Amino acid sequence: MPLDTNAQEHVLIVEDDERLATLTREYLEANNFRVSVEHDGGRAVDLIISLRPDIVILDLMLPGEDGLSICRRVRPQFSGPILMLTARTDDMDQVLGLEMGADDYVPKPVQPRVLLARMRALLRRADGPEEAAGETRLVFNDLEIDNATREAWLARERIELTSAEFDLLWLLSSNAGRVLTREEIFSALRGIKYDGQDRSIDVRVSRIRPKIGDDPNHPERIKTVRSKGYLFVKDL
Numbered sequence: 001m002p003l004d005t006n007a008q009e010h011v012l013i014v015e016d017d018e019r020l021a022t023l024t025r026e027y028l029e030a031n032n033f034r035v036s037v038e039h040d041g042g043r044a045v046d047l048i049i050s051l052r053p054d055i056v057i058l059d060l061m062l063p064g065e066d067g068l069s070i071c072r073r074v075r076p077q078f079s080g081p082i083l084m085l086t087a088r089t090d091d092m093d094q095v096l097g098l099e100m101g102a103d104d105y106v107p108k109p110v111q112p113r114v115l116l117a118r119m120r121a122l123l124r125r126a127d128g129p130e131e132a133a134g135e136t137r138l139v140f141n142d143l144e145i146d147n148a149t150r151e152a153w154l155a156r157e158r159i160e161l162t163s164a165e166f167d168l169l170w171l172l173s174s175n176a177g178r179v180l181t182r183e184e185i186f187s188a189l190r191g192i193k194y195d196g197q198d199r200s201i202d203v204r205v206s207r208i209r210p211k212i213g214d215d216p217n218h219p220e221r222i223k224t225v226r227s228k229g230y231l232f233v234k235d236l
Contacts (some may be wrong), residue, residue, distance in 0.1 A: 009123060010034045012043045012053040014070070015085070016062050021109065024057070027112045028119075032181070041065035048074050055081045055119055058102070060093055068093075068100050075101035081122035081163050085110060096201040101151035104190070121190065125167050138173050140221070141236060143212055145173050152212070159211050164189070168204050169219075172222060176234040179225050205230060 011028055015021040016039045025035045038047050042064025048056055056078075060067040071082055071156050084091045085103040103122055106115050119158040136148040142155045147170050152159045161169065167189055172180060185201050186194040205222055208214075223231045 008032075009054040010036070010051070011055050011057060012048060012051055013037045013057045013121070014041065014047075014062065014067070015057070015059040016041070017038065017059070022033060023102040024110065024112070024115070028116070031116060039063075041067070041070055042218060044070045045073050046136075049077050052078065053080065055083065055123055057083050057115075057119075059085045059147065060087070060097065068096055071097065071100040071102050075162065075220065076160070079160075079162060081119075081125075083115075083118060083122060090170065093191055095199055098200050101162050103162055122163065125163055125189075134173070138176075140173070140176070143221075147174075154211070154213050161208070161211065165204055165208050165211075168201065169208055172230055176232045179228055179231045181229040183229075 011081050013024055013028075013035060015020050016038070017023070018039060021037050022041065025037055028035050035084045036047075036051060036053065037042055040048045041062030044058070044062070044065065047069075058067045058070060062070070069086055069209075071084070076123055082088055082101065084094075084097040084105045086097060086105050086107055094107075097105055104118050106118055136146065138147075139146045143152070145152045150163075150170060152161060152166065168185070171185065171188055182201060183194045186198070189201075205224075206216060209216045209222055213220060220236055223233060225231050
């Protein structure tokens, strides 16, 4: 099937199951995506960096190099969304994927409509805010967060954040002084209801804390409010 060269978004699928990769590619091309496919994990890092796709769909189990290692190695040079494919019942793999820098995960067997919805949500957030209205730059002592450029700085040094990490940091900081429940965070960031078990938000908070100068063991900027959610402290 020829690629649609007018498609706005480029997807790289890294998946060794050729049948699944082909079906996914055809489904995404039918939805106006430009798609590249790689079956060997050993070539994925160089390909992601050279192609710089708008989004990567990355399988966990791959020949050559596994998805966790690929995600960890590519993150310093690629800030675009990475959506990981994991085993449905393997919660630890999902957590590890998020810790390595994945933005979201979809369990196997893959449901095409769910995959497409998750991809579009990640791409919308990566594109930045839809409206210019409202405050777009926040400053908390030596921490600066700019929603227009989707960048953050600590003591004037740029902080390396994934798309999903920035979304969460902006959501918390723009609601500084107010406790956000996990239900509110899930609804705002993922568009789904919190099931009481998903740990993706907790993992991202643990990754963000040291990046913004917060002590992970005794956090002062992003506080955990037991049985509720998180509080971004306005003034330290």
